[in-house]
Amino acid sequence: xNTKKYLLRTAFAGSLMLFPTLAxxxxxxxxxxxALLQRIEQMEQELSGLKAQVKQANSKADSANQNAAAxxxxxxxxxxxxxxxxxxxxxxxxxxxxxxxxSDTKWHLAxxxxxxxxxxxGDGQDTFTSGKFNPMFHFQYKDLVLFEGELEFTTDSEGxxxxxxxxxxxxxxxxxxATLVVGKYLSPVGQFQERLHPSWINKIQGAPAGxxxxxxxxxxxxxxxxxxxxPLGSAVLTYVLAVGNGPRIGHEGGIELEASGNDDNNxxxxxxxxxxxxxxxxxxxxxxxxxxxxxxxxMGVFTPSNADFFLWGVDGxxxxxxxxxxxxxxxxxxxxxxxAHEPGGDVELLPMMELEAWxxxxxxxxxxxxxxxxxxxxxxxxxxxxxxxxxxxxxREENAQKRLNVGLxxxxxxxxxxKGGVEWRNFKVVGISSETLxxxxxxxxx
Amino acid sequence: xxxxxxxxxxxxxxxxxxxxxxATPSFAADQTxxxxxxxxxxGAKAWAANCARCHNMRSPKELTDEEWAISVTHMRVRAxxxxxxxxxxxxxxxxxx
Numbered sequence: 001x002n003t004k005k006y007l008l009r010t011a012f013a014g015s016l017m018l019f020p021t022l023a024x025x026x027x028x029x030x031x032x033x034x035a036l037l038q039r040i041e042q043m044e045q046e047l048s049g050l051k052a053q054v055k056q057a058n059s060k061a062d063s064a065n066q067n068a069a070a071x072x073x074x075x076x077x078x079x080x081x082x083x084x085x086x087x088x089x090x091x092x093x094x095x096x097x098x099x100x101x102x103s104d105t106k107w108h109l110a111x112x113x114x115x116x117x118x119x120x121x122g123d124g125q126d127t128f129t130s131g132k133f134n135p136m137f138h139f140q141y142k143d144l145v146l147f148e149g150e151l152e153f154t155t156d157s158e159g160x161x162x163x164x165x166x167x168x169x170x171x172x173x174x175x176x177x178a179t180l181v182v183g184k185y186l187s188p189v190g191q192f193q194e195r196l197h198p199s200w201i202n203k204i205q206g207a208p209a210g211x212x213x214x215x216x217x218x219x220x221x222x223x224x225x226x227x228x229x230x231p232l233g234s235a236v237l238t239y240v241l242a243v244g245n246g247p248r249i250g251h252e253g254g255i256e257l258e259a260s261g262n263d264d265n266n267x268x269x270x271x272x273x274x275x276x277x278x279x280x281x282x283x284x285x286x287x288x289x290x291x292x293x294x295x296x297x298x299m300g301v302f303t304p305s306n307a308d309f310f311l312w313g314v315d316g317x318x319x320x321x322x323x324x325x326x327x328x329x330x331x332x333x334x335x336x337x338x339x340a341h342e343p344g345g346d347v348e349l350l351p352m353m354e355l356e357a358w359x360x361x362x363x364x365x366x367x368x369x370x371x372x373x374x375x376x377x378x379x380x381x382x383x384x385x386x387x388x389x390x391x392x393x394x395x396r397e398e399n400a401q402k403r404l405n406v407g408l409x410x411x412x413x414x415x416x417x418x419k420g421g422v423e424w425r426n427f428k429v430v431g432i433s434s435e436t437l438x439x440x441x442x443x444x445x446x
Numbered sequence: 447x448x449x450x451x452x453x454x455x456x457x458x459x460x461x462x463x464x465x466x467x468x469a470t471p472s473f474a475a476d477q478t479x480x481x482x483x484x485x486x487x488x489g490a491k492a493w494a495a496n497c498a499r500c501h502n503m504r505s506p507k508e509l510t511d512e513e514w515a516i517s518v519t520h521m522r523v524r525a526x527x528x529x530x531x532x533x534x535x536x537x538x539x540x541x542x543x
Contacts, residue, residue, distance in 0.1 A: 108516040138516045143529075146519050171519075176529035179522070191500075194524065201501040229526040238526035275526065280495035319499050414502035445501070 104142050111136040111150065112415075114199040114443035122425075122435035129441075130155035132199065134166065146171040167220060181225035181242075184259050187218035188225065188240040188273045189287040190328050191315045200415045200445030203324070203363045203381045206423070209403040210357025210387030214250075214395070216311065216332040217357065218257035218289060221245060221269065238275035243268050246291035247309055252394040253341055253350040255293060255309055255334050265306060267292040281320040287313045289332075295347065298340025302347040307337035322368030329358040334391075351391050359385025359403075365411075379409040381421075388428070400428040407439075415445035481541040489538025492531045499525065506542035514539040 115131035136150040150166040169183035186194045192211045196202050211217040223244025230237045246269025250256030269291035277283045289311040295304030311332035318325045332355040340347045363381035370376050383405040389396040407421025423437040497503050509517060515536050522532035 103512075106512050106516050108513050110517070138520055140516050140519055143519075146516070146523065148520060148523075171523045173529065181523065195500045227523070227526055229528045229531075231528055231531075236526075236528070240526070280499070283499065317499065411502065414504045414508075 106140045108138040108140075109135065110138065110446060112198050112200045112443060112445040114441055116205060116439065116441035118205075118440075119438040120435060122433070122437070131441075134198070143173055145173065175228070177228040177230050179227055181227060182223075184220060184222045185225060185242070186220050187257070187271065187289075188227070188242060189218050189271060189289055189311065190273070190313050190330060191285065191317060191326065192328060193217055193219060196326075198445060199441065199443035200417060202443075203361065203379070203409060203419070204383050204405045204407050204421055204423075205419055205439040205441040208328075208357070208359035208361075208383060208385040209399070209401050209425075210330070210355065210385070211328075211359070213258075214254060214399055215357060215387065216257070216330045216355035218247070218271070218311070220259045221271065222259045222261070223268070235279070236277040238273075238277070240271075240273045242271040244271065245269065247289075247293050249293050249296050249307075249337070249339050251342070252398075253339060253392055254353070254395050255332065255355070257289075264294045265292055267306075281318060283315075283317045285315045287311075287315070287330075293334070293337075295337045295339025295350075296341070296343055296345070298343065298345045298347045300340075300346045300348070302338045302349070304340070304347055305338040307335040309334045322365035324363040324365075325361070327358075327360045329356075331356050353389070353391030353395075355390075356388040357385065359383055363409075377411045379411060381405070381407045381409060383407075397427075397429045397432060402426040402428070416443070418442050481537055485534050485537045486541045487538075489534035489536070490542075492527075493535045493538050496525060496527060496531070497521070497535070506539045509539075509543065511540045511543065514543065 111134045113131060113133045116129040117127070118129055119126040131154075133153040134150055135153075136148065139147045147168075147170050149168040152162075152164045152166050154162045154164075156162050165184060167183070167185050169181050169185045172180040172182070174180055188194055192207060197207060199205070206212070207215070207217075209215070213219070221242065221244030223242055225240055225242040227240040228238070230239070245260055245263040246267070247255050247257045248260055248264050269289060271287070271289045273285055273287040275283050275285040289309070291309045292306050293309055294306045297304055309332065311330060313328065313330035315328040316326065334353045334355075336352045337350055338347050339350050361381065361383040363379055365376075365379045367376040384403070386402045387400055389400045403426070404424045405421055407419055409420075410418045412418065419439070419441045421439045423439060425435040425437070427434060493503075506514070518532050518536045518539065521527065522529060527535075
C-alpha cells in the first residue's frame with residue numbers, strides 16, 4: 001500500500017517539476033529543448049526504475065501474503081496436532097481403550113504408603129518403621145463389574161520384603177441395591193477393618209487394642225458377599241451378608257480371624273452387618289460372625305475336635321464438619337475344644353475362650369474454629385479402648401490391656417497426613433509393666 | 447489496497463479459528479457427556495452427605511473423569527451406596543473437576 005502511494009506521489013511531483021520547465025522552454029528558445037529532451041529521457045529512465053521497484057514491491061507483498069497463508073495453515077496443523085496430543089495425553093493419563101467417556105474398560109491405580117518412627121520406654125527398641133506400601137488396582141467393565149485388588153508390601157525384622165494380598169475381589173453389580181462380591185475381601189464386621197485401617201484414613205498410628213492381628217476383629221476372608229444400600233425415605237439401610245472359609249484355630253489356641261486359601265472344614269463362616277443411617281452424619285451398625293474351627297492336629301492320646309465360634313459387635317460413627325466421633329464393640333466366644341497349640345504339639349483340652357474389645361475415638365479438625373492457613377489443618381485426636389481375654393493365659397499376657405492414645409495430626413492435603421502421638425499401654429496381667437510409645441507417622445493415600 | 451485489507455481480515459479470522467479449535471477439544475468432550483443439571487445437583491448433595499463419612503473429602507479436581515467414575519464405583523461397594531446415588535455423585539464430580 002505504502003509503496004504504491006509513494007510511487008504516485010513521486011510521479012506527481014515529477015510531473016509538477018516537469019511542467020514549469022516545459023512551459024518555460026516553449027516560451028524561451030529551442031536550444032534548451034535538447035536539454036529538456038535529455039531530462040525527459042532521464043526521467044523516463046527514472047520512471048522505469050521506479051516501475052521496476054513497484055513490481056518488486058508488489059511481488060514482495062504477494063510473497064508476504066503467501067507466507068501468511070502458509071503460517072495460518074501451519075497454525076491449523078499445529079492446532080490439530082495439539083488436539084490429537086491432548087486426546088492422547090488424556091488417554092495415557094487415564095488409559096482406556098477409546099476416550100474418557102466412551103470406553104468399556106477403565107482402570108485406575110491407587111493405594112497408600114506410610115513411614116514412621118516409634119520410640120518406646122518398654123522392652124523393644126526405638127525404631128523407624130519401614131512403613132507400608134499398598135498399591136491398589138481397579139479394573140471396571142462398564143457398570144457390570146469392578147475388580148479391586150490390593151497388595152501390602154512391608155519389611156520384616158530380618159530385612160526381607162513381605163508381600164500380602166490384602167484383598168482381591170470382583171464386585172458384580174446386580175442391581176442399584178445389590179452387589180455380589182466374590183474373592184478375597186476385607187471383613188465387613190464393624191468399621192475399623194473395612195473403612196478405617198488405611199494409614200491415610202486412620203487418625204492414630206496403629207489399630208485399637210484387639211482390632212489388629214491376634215485380636216477379635218476379623219481381618220479378611222475368602223468367599224462371597226451380597227451387599228448394598230436401600231433408601232428408606234431420607235434414611236438409608238445398608239447390609240452385608242457373607243459366606244466364607246472362616247477362621248482357624250491359631251497360635252496359643254486363639255482364633256485366627258484371617259482368610260485361608262482353603263477351608264479347614266466343610267463348615268462355612270457366615271458374616272453379616274446391618275448399618276442404619278437415620279441421617280447422613282450418623283451410622284449405627286451391628287455385626288455378627290458364626291463359624292466352626294477345627295483343632296490343630298498333634299500328638300498324644302486325644303484327637304482334635306472342633307469348636308463353635310460366635311462373634312457379635314456394635315458400632316457407631318458421627319461425622320459432621322470438623323467432628324469425627326466413633327465407637328466400636330466386639331465380643332467373640334470360642335467353645336472349648338481338643339487341639340494342639342501348634343502343629344505337632346500335644347493335643348489337649350483348651351477351655352472356652354472369650355475375647356472382648358472396644359474403643360471410642362474423638363477427633364476435631366481446627367478448621368472448625370479458625371481460618372488460619374496453618375492452624376486449620378491441625379486435628380487433635382483421642383482414643384481410649386480395652387482388650388479383654390478370658391480363657392487363655394498366654395494370649396492374655398501378650399495382649400490384654402487398656403490403651404489410651406492422644407495425638408495431633410497435621411493434614412497437608414485431604415489424604416496426606418503427618419501424625420504425632422503418645423500411646424499408653426496398661427497391661428492387665430499383673431507383673432507386666434505398662435508401656436509408653438511415642439509415635440510419628442507420615443501417610444499418603446493416592 | 448482492499449485486497450490487502452481483505453487479507454488482514456482473513457488473518458484475524460484465521461487466528462480466531464485457531465483459538466476456537468484450541469478450545470474445542472474440552473468443549474466437545476463436555477458436550478458428549480452433557481451433564482443433566484438436576485442430576486448434578488442431586489449428586490452435589492449426595493457427595494456432601496456421603497463422601498466425608500470415613501475419610502476427608504478430596505477436591506473434585508484431584509481426579510480425572512475416568513478416575514472418579516472408578517473410585518466412586520469402588521466407594522459404592524465400600525460404603526454400600528445405592529447405585530443411583532453413586533451415579534449422581536459421578537455426574538457431579540465429572541461436572542466439577
